[in-house]
Every structure is written in C-alpha cells, then in structure tokens.
Amino acid sequence: MADYDAIVVGAGLSGSTAAYCMAKAGLSVLVIERGEASGSKNVTGGRLYGHSLEKIIPGFADSAPVERKVVKERISMMTEDSCFTVDFSSERFKDPSCASYTVMRANFDPWLAARAEEAGCDVVCPAVADDLLRDGDKVIGVRAGEDELTSEVVILADGVNSLLAQKAGMKEELSPHQVAVGCKEIVELPKGAINERFGLNDGEGMAQLFAGTPSGGLVGGGFLYTNKDTVSVGLVMTVAGLKTSAARLPDLLEAFRESAPIKPLLSGGKLVEYAAHLVPEGGLYMIPTLTRDNVLLVGDAAGFCLNLAYTVRGMDYAIASGQLAAETVIEAKEKGDFSNTVLSGYVSRLENSYVLKDMKTHKRAPGLIEHTKRLYKEYPELAANALADVFRVSGPSRLIIRKTLPKIFKAGPFGLLMDGLKGSRAL
Ligand SMILES: Cc1cc2nc3c(=O)[nH]c(=O)nc-3n(C[C@H](O)[C@H](O)[C@H](O)COP(=O)(O)OP(=O)(O)OC[C@H]3O[C@@H](n4cnc5c(N)ncnc54)[C@H](O)[C@@H]3O)c2cc1C
Structure with missing residues (x-):
C-alpha cells in the first residue's frame, strides 16, 4: 500500500x-x-x-x-535615442473572465x-x-x-x-534554442508615485513590453510591470542569442534601467530584489x-x-x-x-x-521570434526614423509620406512583406 x-x-x-x-x-x-x-x-x-x-x-x-489588476497595456520599440509606444487602456480588462493581475x-x-x-x-x-x-x-x-x-x-x-x-x-x-533566460529587478516606490507616473488609480496596474535596444539587438525584449508599491523591470533573452555575443545580461538590464524612457519612472526608487530564471520558449x-x-x-x-x-x-x-x-x-x-x-x-x-x-x-512563433533578427534592431529604427520625420519641425514643412515611404522601401520592402506574412501565420 x-x-x-x-x-x-x-x-x-x-x-x-x-x-x-x-x-x-x-x-x-x-x-x-x-x-x-x-x-x-x-x-x-x-x-x-x-x-x-x-x-x-x-x-x-x-x-x-x-x-494590481492590469488595465493598461503598453508595447514599446526603443532605439538609442527614441521610444515609440502603443498605449492601450480599457475597462474591458476588468472583467474577471479576462482580467490579468501583476x-x-x-x-x-x-x-x-x-x-x-x-x-x-x-x-x-x-x-x-x-x-x-x-x-x-x-x-x-x-x-x-x-x-x-x-x-x-x-x-x-x-x-x-x-x-x-x-x-x-x-x-x-534542454538545448539553448529552447530556453531563454530572464532576469528582473524589483524597485520599491511609494504607491502614489506609481499611480502618478503610470497614470493609474489605486489597484490598477500596467504591463509594458519592449523591443529594440533593451536586448542590445539580440533576440529578446524588456518588460515592466507595476505592483502595489514596487515596479518589476527586466529582460528575457534567448540563451542561443546570448551565446553569440559578448553582451552580459546584467549589463543589458542595467543599461535598460538607466535608459531615458525608464530612468524617470524609477527615479528615487530602491532596488529591493534581483532574480534570474530560465523560461521555456521552444513552444510545441x-x-x-x-x-x-x-x-x-x-x-x-x-x-x-x-x-x-x-x-x-x-x-x-x-x-x-x-x-x-x-x-x-x-x-x-x-x-x-x-x-x-x-x-x-x-x-x-x-x-x-x-x-x-x-x-x-502558435507553433511557428518561437522560430519567427528567434530568426527574425530585424525585429530587434531594424524595425525599431525604422519606426523611430519615420516618426521623427512626422513630428520633427525645424523649418518649412514637407510632404511627410513622400519623404518617409522611400526610407521604408529602402529598408527592404520584400523583407518587410515576408516578415509580415510570417508574422501573420505565427502570432
Ligand atoms: C523572467 C520571467 C518572466 C516571466 N513572465 C511571465 C509573465 O509575465 N506571465 C506568465 O504567465 N508567465 C511568465 N513567465 C513564465 C512563468 O513564470 C512560468 O511559466 C511559471 O512559473 C511555471 O510554473 P510552474 O509551477 O510550472 O514552475 P515553477 O514556477 O518553476 O515551479 C517549480 C517548483 O518546483 C520546485 N522544484 C524544482 N525541483 C524540485 C525538486 N527536485 N524537489 C522539490 N521541488 C522542486 C521549485 O522550487 C519550484 O517551486 C516568466 C518567467 C520568467 C523566468
């Protein structure tokens, strides 16, 4: 027995x-x-x-x-000097059937x-x-x-x-192609400062994912989540990608934390915890x-x-x-x-x-994410260049689309089209 x-x-x-x-x-x-x-x-x-x-x-x-209950989603593309963010908040996220929580x-x-x-x-x-x-x-x-x-x-x-x-x-x-390594820091901040800096009410939270410079052009991305009185900020990078580079994950995380879009959000905060762990990312x-x-x-x-x-x-x-x-x-x-x-x-x-x-x-997603290297450098730069053209005023105005489209095509219309097609089949 x-x-x-x-x-x-x-x-x-x-x-x-x-x-x-x-x-x-x-x-x-x-x-x-x-x-x-x-x-x-x-x-x-x-x-x-x-x-x-x-x-x-x-x-x-x-x-x-x-x-916190997440009511605000942000996705950002970062380059050395720019950050392009999609910010979406909705009351719909409060429904328990689809609610998410930090x-x-x-x-x-x-x-x-x-x-x-x-x-x-x-x-x-x-x-x-x-x-x-x-x-x-x-x-x-x-x-x-x-x-x-x-x-x-x-x-x-x-x-x-x-x-x-x-x-x-x-x-x-496990093979290096099947796992990523994630590391994160937890930064303590007063609840009121979190609410103010992220535009939240008590109990409401925000989730933000980043592509581009946070991963140093390698396969991976950054994240930021608001907790009650702390903020979690971190990176997840594929082990295979890290092996091809001299970049060190803790250095990349420090650079991410000190970057222009992140630093003011964490200003005055106290680092209270550091953690790292493997993430299975090979999918099916x-x-x-x-x-x-x-x-x-x-x-x-x-x-x-x-x-x-x-x-x-x-x-x-x-x-x-x-x-x-x-x-x-x-x-x-x-x-x-x-x-x-x-x-x-x-x-x-x-x-x-x-x-x-x-x-x-999503069986194709891990392959798409690992092999579409443009996601981590070229596309964030493309977005930053196009938006800089749209918003930068330094004299006479010009026809924006005529100025910006050729740049996008120069970046490789075929590559863009193929990545778009692959993305639609994987994500
Ligand atoms: C940096 C990072 C960010 C992530 N972000 C998200 C996210 O935002 N949302 C999301 O849904 N998922 C996220 N994930 C993934 C998520 O955390 C995992 O999928 C989840 O934790 C898996 O839960 P689990 O219970 O299967 O394994 P685990 O949480 O790993 O639990 C395994 C447990 O087994 C114990 N254990 C191991 N070996 C032994 C042993 N021999 N004897 C006794 N005990 C043992 C460990 O101590 C541990 O408690 C993230 C992961 C990482 C690393």
Whole structure:
C-alpha cells in the first residue's frame, strides 16, 4: 500500500493547482518543495492571466495576494535615442473572465499552496526530491534525501529544468534554442508615485513590453510591470542569442534601467530584489513525453509557455495543466489503474483545452521570434526614423509620406512583406 495516492514535486503554480484539485476530490496528496517556502525560488515577470484560476477558485483575486489588476497595456520599440509606444487602456480588462493581475510569486505561491493544504494535502518544504523511486521499471514514488516516499502516481511540477523528467526518460536535456533566460529587478516606490507616473488609480496596474535596444539587438525584449508599491523591470533573452555575443545580461538590464524612457519612472526608487530564471520558449516542438506509467508532467516541466512578444504566458498554462493532470489522476484512482493507458487521457484533455491548442496555433512563433533578427534592431529604427520625420519641425514643412515611404522601401520592402506574412501565420 503506497503512502499517498499522489506525490507532487514542486509547489509552484502547476504543482499546487494539481495538488489542490486532487485533494478536493478526496485523494491523499503529498507536495514536496525544495524552497524554504512555496514560491521562494520562483520567478515571473509577472502578470498572471486570471482565467484559468478563476475557473478553479472563482473570485480568487478577492482574497489572493495579487498586486494590481492590469488595465493598461503598453508595447514599446526603443532605439538609442527614441521610444515609440502603443498605449492601450480599457475597462474591458476588468472583467474577471479576462482580467490579468501583476503578482509577486513569493506572496502568491504560498497563498495557493495554503489552499492545497486547506483542501487536505501535506506540503513539505524545504525538501528536495532527488530521484524517482522505482520497483524494477515501475515508478513507485520519490526519494528525498534519506526518505523513500511511495505513491500511486508522481506529478512532476518541478519547473523548466526538470531533472526528474530527464531521469524518467521523458525529456531530453534542454538545448539553448529552447530556453531563454530572464532576469528582473524589483524597485520599491511609494504607491502614489506609481499611480502618478503610470497614470493609474489605486489597484490598477500596467504591463509594458519592449523591443529594440533593451536586448542590445539580440533576440529578446524588456518588460515592466507595476505592483502595489514596487515596479518589476527586466529582460528575457534567448540563451542561443546570448551565446553569440559578448553582451552580459546584467549589463543589458542595467543599461535598460538607466535608459531615458525608464530612468524617470524609477527615479528615487530602491532596488529591493534581483532574480534570474530560465523560461521555456521552444513552444510545441519542445514539449516532451507528457505521461508514462505512474508519471505526468505539468507546467514549465512540460514546456507549456508561450512568448508572442505582445503577451507572455506560462502561469495560466501551468495552472490549467495542473488542473487537467489532477482530473486524469482522479479518473485513474476511480479505475484503480495508474498505468499509461489511463494517464495518457491527460494528453487528450490538453489537446481539447487551450493549452495544446494554443501551442499548435502558435507553433511557428518561437522560430519567427528567434530568426527574425530585424525585429530587434531594424524595425525599431525604422519606426523611430519615420516618426521623427512626422513630428520633427525645424523649418518649412514637407510632404511627410513622400519623404518617409522611400526610407521604408529602402529598408527592404520584400523583407518587410515576408516578415509580415510570417508574422501573420505565427502570432
Ligand atoms: C523572467 C520571467 C518572466 C516571466 N513572465 C511571465 C509573465 O509575465 N506571465 C506568465 O504567465 N508567465 C511568465 N513567465 C513564465 C512563468 O513564470 C512560468 O511559466 C511559471 O512559473 C511555471 O510554473 P510552474 O509551477 O510550472 O514552475 P515553477 O514556477 O518553476 O515551479 C517549480 C517548483 O518546483 C520546485 N522544484 C524544482 N525541483 C524540485 C525538486 N527536485 N524537489 C522539490 N521541488 C522542486 C521549485 O522550487 C519550484 O517551486 C516568466 C518567467 C520568467 C523566468
């Protein structure tokens, strides 16, 4: 007789969601988390699209420690001397079905883990699951230090670099083309200053993504999110891109923070935290084997993350995949069969959900983002040059379109057209 029905490795969003859903259905569940507390090792930009958790815990944002509800979106293209921003705010973003929230994982993850504990799970931290426990080829639990803990099923929610998934033969070692590295700083500012500088009311938040100089012309981009009384500012860059350059991520982040568009927004702020983490960015083509007898992969361990340049999503997929894995394990418990025959139902559930549908819809996006180098230098410069022509007045006026269009064509109309076509098929 196993100690537990299910052991979940990792108390991030995917693991705690899976644990919560299984415990609510009456299964005995153990969660093992290597951090001092759930969330203490976790990094996100971050904005949580709330729809997936809203379906599991309706009205969660009323009691969860979210920072601000995002009502303002900005996308910017930066060059050395210019910044072109699209700024969009809408009351529509307040609807709970599509609302998104800035979050700090060190606060949010413990809240979700506490909901799982309330539902009846045992959560142990800090404890590292070092290996899978086997009886012959069958996985029968996990080994954590000296402890051997047994279960009918193990859910690996241990993040992008899941060593246990590799040990289970479900996942290859990560390649530099499949992952980006993200780093961020958290800058403390009075709530009123944040409201004033970003044009927000109490409780309202802003999300801003940047292309161009923040990544030093390499594949990647910057982000800025407003929290209650802090601002998160950071960069996400592909590992493959960084390997081709002498540029260092911390130097690029410093230059971004000190750049003309950002510096005044953070002026007088106090740097309170620095964090860095890998991000799975390979999309559909990096998804590993998701199930085998007695084992399932969820969240980042399964590669469920999509960076489309205008949205970055991983947390909502982590939560949704945790829920779908839990439903599958609940079915396996009812049938008394934890073999791959039943657990592979998880893949069908994912295929019928937005998780794998989105990965398929945007299967070309990672390639587009990695190979369309013009996005990171030429296009921001093109936009800056065209807009400088439009707005700069230094004497007699001229016919703007006649002046600007040839510059755009000089930049390569064929390249623009092809990139536009590829973008429309990928994003
Ligand atoms: C810089 C950055 C910006 C991002 N921005 C966004 C954003 O704005 N919006 C968004 O939706 N997504 C964003 N993402 C992606 C998002 O953060 C992830 O997709 C999400 O955190 C995945 O959740 P998870 O629970 O699967 O994994 P994780 O959050 O990585 O949790 C894994 C957990 O497993 C634990 N663990 C690992 N190994 C073991 C072990 N052997 N034993 C015990 N415990 C273990 C870890 O300590 C951790 O708690 C961003 C990511 C980064 C790095």
